Amino acid sequence: MSSSDDQHRIDPATGAPAPATGSASAARTRVKRQLPTVRDLAPLMQFRKPSLPGRRQRLEQALTIWDLRDIAARRTPKAAFDYTEGAAEAEISLARARQAFEDIEFTPAILRDVSRVDTSREVLGAPVSYPFGIAPTGFTRMMQTEGERAGARAAGRAGIPFSLSTMGTTAIEDVRDANPHGRNWFQLYMWKDREKSMALVSRAQQAGFDTLLVTVDVPVAGARLRDKRNGFSIPPQLSARTVVNAIPRPWWWFDFLTTEPLAFASLDRWSGTVGELLDHMFDPTVTYEDLAWIRDQWQGKVVVKGVQSLADAKRLADLGVDGITLSNHGGRQLDRAPVPFHLLPSVVKEVGGDTEVHLDTGIMSGADIVAAVALGAKFTMVGRAYLYGLMAGGEAGVDRMIQIVSEQIERTMRLLGVASLDELEPGHVTQLQRLQPIPRV
Numbered sequence: 001m002s003s004s005d006d007q008h009r010i011d012p013a014t015g016a017p018a019p020a021t022g023s024a025s026a027a028r029t030r031v032k033r034q035l036p037t038v039r040d041l042a043p044l045m046q047f048r049k050p051s052l053p054g055r056r057q058r059l060e061q062a063l064t065i066w067d068l069r070d071i072a073a074r075r076t077p078k079a080a081f082d083y084t085e086g087a088a089e090a091e092i093s094l095a096r097a098r099q100a101f102e103d104i105e106f107t108p109a110i111l112r113d114v115s116r117v118d119t120s121r122e123v124l125g126a127p128v129s130y131p132f133g134i135a136p137t138g139f140t141r142m143m144q145t146e147g148e149r150a151g152a153r154a155a156g157r158a159g160i161p162f163s164l165s166t167m168g169t170t171a172i173e174d175v176r177d178a179n180p181h182g183r184n185w186f187q188l189y190m191w192k193d194r195e196k197s198m199a200l201v202s203r204a205q206q207a208g209f210d211t212l213l214v215t216v217d218v219p220v221a222g223a224r225l226r227d228k229r230n231g232f233s234i235p236p237q238l239s240a241r242t243v244v245n246a247i248p249r250p251w252w253w254f255d256f257l258t259t260e261p262l263a264f265a266s267l268d269r270w271s272g273t274v275g276e277l278l279d280h281m282f283d284p285t286v287t288y289e290d291l292a293w294i295r296d297q298w299q300g301k302v303v304v305k306g307v308q309s310l311a312d313a314k315r316l317a318d319l320g321v322d323g324i325t326l327s328n329h330g331g332r333q334l335d336r337a338p339v340p341f342h343l344l345p346s347v348v349k350e351v352g353g354d355t356e357v358h359l360d361t362g363i364m365s366g367a368d369i370v371a372a373v374a375l376g377a378k379f380t381m382v383g384r385a386y387l388y389g390l391m392a393g394g395e396a397g398v399d400r401m402i403q404i405v406s407e408q409i410e411r412t413m414r415l416l417g418v419a420s421l422d423e424l425e426p427g428h429v430t431q432l433q434r435l436q437p438i439p440r441v
């Protein structure tokens with residue numbers, strides 16, 4: 001400090017200019033110290049009763065889906081975790097889809113009454129409490145033994161739909177029993193053996209599933225390189241490596257070894273990778289004609305999952321399906337696939353009138369869902385977010401996932417100044433450009 005600064009110092013006692021000292025330390029404020037009394041300290045000492053880190057406490061500490069993911073990674077054997085977390089080839093499709101959600105800017109409106117927000121809407125002819133549901137995932141009991149039952153129960157409790165995969169590890173009827181009053185959707189992969197595929201469809205119909213999701217982005221399996229590198233097979237084999245990996249994850253192994261054996265509920269037993277199973281079972285010849293035929297077999301709503309271009313979206317709308325899901329299968333099929341969130345505005349503009357446009361891939365927060373709804377998505381689905389919750393804490397973990405995402409939706413809506421989903425509109429979201437296509441000449 002210069003001596004000219006000293007000249008402007010004020011004496012705190014008198015309020016008058018302090019005499020210049022020429023030394024900064026001499027003029028420093030003197031703090032008077034005293035010893036604290038017990039009465040002073042008592043209000044500050046609010047120690048919580050120590051407790052063992054149980055499931056509830058573990059889950060309460062997770063504030064985001066990424067936190068749930070970290071807990072899941074600690075509790076699940078590497079091969080099973082990688083099967084869930086991984087995507088195809090260099091995993092670019094998934095990274096880009098997540099990046100697209102990060103690359104948005106919200107434009108809030110101010111001074112609106114947002115004391116109450118309504119997050120419900122009608123989707124495919126029936127109500128949902130939030131604009132997201134649980135995506136179909138194969139082999140779910142391998143991630144955590146409570147598997148699909150946990151997902152279906154948690155979804156039913158929250159008033160959101162649960163989707164069961166053709167590759168599920170819980171029978172159609174058991175999912176119905178786990179979620180008897182909620183909405184269950186069945187996801188169909190068309191097999192080479194069509195009779196068997198359609199037998200599943202009619203079982204789902206009988207069990208009261210209200211929607212058929214026909215997945216169309218798996219003519220062959222994507223290259224899931226993590227599974228190959230891990231030597232991952234179904235069911236998991238006990239090799240020296242898996243045993244070593246099991247040491248810090250005893251509960252997963254305890255569950256695995258002491259609960260009903262892990263198997264596909266709708267498929268014959270299989271020993272090999274999931275990719276090999278897909279290639280063996282599933283039919284690469286399925287076309288639009290087959291889809292029309294499948295649609296006619298089902299009495300409920302039909303949604304085509306895995307739509308990745310405007311041209312296909314239009315063709316499906318012409319075919320009269322009830323909905324389409326813009327999805328690249330969570331990046332697990334074609335790598336460098338279109339980002340569903342980028343496709344959304346043009347697809348909504350062209351077909352969004354009569355056909356519901358749904359979206360998945362890359363959703364890791366309620367704010368992502370709000371952005372998708374603002375750009376016209378009627379509904380969204382979460383795959384990994386659900387599985388991270390499941391791996392982190394079974395059914396309670398799925399409850400926690402739904403709680404985190406739904407609170408994020410409500411808070412984002414309030415901060416944007418909207419009180420209902422229908423008030424969200426494209427003006428609330430600017431997509432910042434990162435991957436801009438170069439126009440064709």
Ligand SMILES: Cc1cc2nc3c(=O)[nH]c(=O)nc-3n(C[C@H](O)[C@H](O)[C@H](O)COP(=O)(O)O)c2cc1C
Nearest residue numbers: 084135136137138165215329330361362382383384
């Ligand atoms: C472990 C795993 C298994 C999956 N299995 C299926 C499946 O059997 N059928 C299907 O249509 N989609 C399946 N998917 C894709 C999901 O339904 C959904 O499209 C995808 O997970 C969405 O991306 P997200 O994980 O980023 O939310 C699977 C996804 C994961 C992560």
